[in-house]
Amino acid sequence: MAAMGIDPTYAYLLDNAQPLPEAFAVAPYYEMALAADHPQREAILAVLQDLDALFVRDKS
Numbered sequence: 001m002a003a004m005g006i007d008p009t010y011a012y013l014l015d016n017a018q019p020l021p022e023a024f025a026v027a028p029y030y031e032m033a034l035a036a037d038h039p040q041r042e043a044i045l046a047v048l049q050d051l052d053a054l055f056v057r058d059k060s
Contacts (some may be wrong), residue, residue, distance in 0.1 A: 027045060031045060
């Protein structure tokens with residue numbers, strides 16, 4: 001099942017029917033990666049923070 005473009009770690013997990021990581025956050029990555037002068041930076045970060053909060057709330 002290891003398809004092109006899939007991280008080898010995830011390919012291993014998928015190929016071996018292992019559980020995928022449950023806790024993750026994308027907002028911190030975009031806080032660093034998204035240009036400070038991007039015209040929609042704050043709006044994008046707000047949505048990503050809301051998305052991250054959904055995953056935290058689902059696990060509590």
